[in-house]
Amino acid sequence: MGNFVDKWNQISLAKRILIGMIIGIILAATVPEAANWVSIFGGLFVGALKAVAPVLVLFIVIHAISKHRSGHRTNIKSILILYGLSTIIAGFIAVIASFLFPVTLSLATGAGDVTPPSGIIEVLQTLLFNVVDNPIHAILNANYIGILAWAILLGIALRNANETTKTLLANLSDAISQLVKWVINLAPIGIMGLVFESIVTSGFSTLLDYFKLLLVLIGCMLFIALIANPIIVFLFLRKNPYPLVFTCLKESGITAFFTRSSAANIPVNMSLCEKLGLDEDTYSVSIPLGATVNMAGAAVTISVLTLAAVHTLGIQVDLGTALILSILSAVSAAGASGVAGGSLLLIPLACSLFGISNDVAMQVVGVGFIIGVLQDSCETALNSSSDALFTATAEYAKRRKESVKTIALKKTMIK
Template identity: 60%
Template sequence: MTPSSPSLLHRLKSTGLVTQIIIGLIAGIALALLAPDVAKSTAFIGKVFVSALKAVAPILVFVLVMASIANHKHGQETHIRPILFLYLLGTFAAAVVAVVASMMFPSSLVLSTQDVAVTAPGGIGEVLQSLLLSVVDNPVSALMNANFIGILAWAIGMGVAIRHAGDTTREVLGDLSNGVTLIVRMVIRFAPLGIFGLVASTLATSGFGALIGYAHLLAVLLGCMLFVALVMNPLIVFWKLRRNPYPLVLMCLRESGITAFFTRSSAANIPVNLELSKRLGLHEDTYSVSIPLGATINMAGAAITITVLTLAAVHTLGIAVDIPTAILLSLVAAICACGASGVAGGSLLLIPLACSLFGIPSEIAMQVVAVGFIIGVLQDSAETALNSSTDVLFTAAACLGEEEKAQRTA
């Protein structure tokens, strides 16, 4: 007797998440085209997915940031500092590029603001006052009300305190972080269904003009990432090395960026970056630390995603943004990006933190996160390619720069 062919459900389970998201996206568009009335009823599926994201995001930020700080190793070599500086400079510069691009080419989204009160801040003074009050919020209240500024403050404070605890306590915290990450991955596995419901109901209700908004948003995101990869990063490397940076830039994009584009994981691309660093002749004691560190905190692509999507929500809601507030957003986006989760779409879950600067409530911010998942097939791949290739690029630039400096002074 011939074995039966795999069922459709089994085939879907065996396909990758990216393929499933594409299937959900196409199915949602097709349903909105063929049966608009039925498509409107799928809004509940999208609401469930958005609610699940709202549930996991606060505890994710709290546990991951706290565990990352608590388990940080003491006594790192001092030659890591130039690389760390380039990581932070590159991430902040990417956020600034995203702010400028978002103001030049503003994006509008289709968001549901019914029964949601939006209070726009009056300027940088009110933003800073709100920021300070959020920082000193009760930690339980911050978790319950998704006050991400307060969550981040308490996570940093607890992480610093637990660094002085015993090894067992820090190991337990690390295990808790792994457990929360597993739950987040489970929620994201339902992204294809959530995207199907969101796309179908949105297009059936608002028309296919919403797709144009998504295409414009994706163009701004990818344009910012290309500009950072081909203009901003080479400028930083030129400042460090004082020579043509493009041979090194293009090598890192080719050898590391292409692989990261398809793996969509900076952590999974660490072995590729280590091997490339070895072939570049870099010092092993340096790149063996800087490459894993870069996979955690060097997040230019994440800073772009957070900034562009946040400002898209701000523009949609008609909130005015002055220059000081834009600079503050760049700083917050850079800090958020450094704490982005290692799971696919992890940067999207930090958007509510940036949105809170403008008084945008969690209910609307999570709709923006859901939009991010819709365009995430390309956005997350491009983001990871930029992040991971820049790890090697800045490590090489700092190492070669320090070597040339030592030769000049010798």
């Protein structure tokens, strides 16, 4: 048994996850009545990730900031620029795709028991109140904006602490990181359960009626992941971006697709950044921050579904209004984590730009819930994988600049 475990651990995590997916599909196709014992593995895996993620973010950010050396530069500013640029471009691409491939809806009900935000002010207000949330309450409710705010403040306050305290923080951070590694090693079993449950309980027959809408949504997200984001990375790194892009999609995107939670994928992205050799002072802040504000997938969802409602109602939209929608969707997407229900509940906010009533908008939200099996999975995969992608891009761009400066300095000295 020990030899089997050793050989199993020697296989790359991505290959082990693929094996888990295949087993889950086979079990769903052959013994669907076994759902009670197979699907529990998926629930346990996601539950473990969600349980460890808030504590991981709190201690790893406190430790990183408390030990931050004066003069040691991080790349947070560059990463935030990349996050914002990607999200705005995503909203713009979704608007263009919606005009090129207009979709009309058979409006559905099913979202009447949820309440959308009344405006962008409410979204921003929710985010601000999340920042000043009670730290214990923030951890219990996985409020990552609040956790991040308290972790940053405590880290700054502890920068002048004695070395014993900093050593304790380092030991706690290392211990929690080790717990995370143990949980991530269970990913193949967890993914097996998630794939099994998804096929057995949801299937894909209900999605056939909305195939064209899904095609536009997923097409936009694939275009961003495989074309737009690589172009952004190339502009910063000036080299082939695809090895890095595919690494992030393989190591982070696959797990995020099945967990459907950016928060649950924080430990996975942390592990990926460590594997890529990135600066812990940077990624320990940028990854949890990205899980709350880097929302290109959400910008796509908001724009496409809003314009689907516009086309259904026969509303004429000029280019200026469409551009405003792309910006509004980007800003709203960044606040999606602060609103119960995520990106779908921000659709009525965007619909109000075109004078669409809340009753109709909530029917569009109902359509979003119907296609949520694939829409939310693809959205999370894009959002979460790009957190690691842009963190790595900023780090490698910084190293490239330093390398160029060093070469230039050597040439000057030779002359």
